[in-house]
Amino acid sequence: MKKVVVLAVLVAAMAVPSAFATAELILSSGASTVDILDGGVGDANTATGAVTFVGAVGSWSVNVTTGIEGDVPFFDLNSIDTTTGQVAPIVMAFSDDRVLPPGFTLNAGGTVSTSGGTPTVQFGAFTGTSEFDFAHQIGSTLTFHATPFSGSTSGSTFAGDTSLTLAASIDLGRGRKGGASFDSALDSVPEPASVSMLGGVLLILGGALRRRIKKA
Numbered sequence: 001m002k003k004v005v006v007l008a009v010l011v012a013a014m015a016v017p018s019a020f021a022t023a024e025l026i027l028s029s030g031a032s033t034v035d036i037l038d039g040g041v042g043d044a045n046t047a048t049g050a051v052t053f054v055g056a057v058g059s060w061s062v063n064v065t066t067g068i069e070g071d072v073p074f075f076d077l078n079s080i081d082t083t084t085g086q087v088a089p090i091v092m093a094f095s096d097d098r099v100l101p102p103g104f105t106l107n108a109g110g111t112v113s114t115s116g117g118t119p120t121v122q123f124g125a126f127t128g129t130s131e132f133d134f135a136h137q138i139g140s141t142l143t144f145h146a147t148p149f150s151g152s153t154s155g156s157t158f159a160g161d162t163s164l165t166l167a168a169s170i171d172l173g174r175g176r177k178g179g180a181s182f183d184s185a186l187d188s189v190p191e192p193a194s195v196s197m198l199g200g201v202l203l204i205l206g207g208a209l210r211r212r213i214k215k216a
Helices: 007-012 192-215
Strands: 024-029 032-037 051-057 060-069 072-082 090-097 103-114 120-128 142-144 149-156 163-171 178-189
Touching: 007 120, 007 163, 024 051, 024 060, 032 051, 060 090, 072 090, 072 163, 103 120, 103 142, 103 163, 120 178, 142 149, 149 178, 163 178
Parallel strands: none
Antiparallel strands: 024 032, 024 090, 051 060, 060 072, 072 178, 090 163, 103 149, 103 178, 120 142, 120 163
């Protein structure tokens, strides 16, 4: 029976939580790991807060851009594939620190191809108090086996957390060829007070509109 990739376990093994210095991207497949700091060696993106890697990670050929979309991390994989056959699943994680809203919605979608068997693509978002801290998960892990795929999950932010980590993994099955292209992003959930304020504004506008219609 084919082993399903457990995203949280694989990602947690990639890095030990540490004090924040700067945004960081880690890609890992088997014994091969690429660790890139924002603006550091291997970062093909000159923009602050964004990291781009183009190259090989184990048996995988990667062209991945990840960074900041508004105030939260996102992945935008132009292409990621293995033409020689997968030796081990690939895991990608991007971590940054910021002031966190009360909650997030994680959205993910894309396509995956394989030369046989059933692929497994997973996404997860986590918060904590240090870089690559997976102490608290936002919602649940999104798991897909078919293509095209899309889905979302939502959850509250744990009080006191200051770091945000977005992760994804792809498992085609050992020896299988194929690849994937996808986007995953986090949308912040507004403060309840902001929602109430917006509702009040809409009510006021609605009332004004009704008065104008009556006068017309």
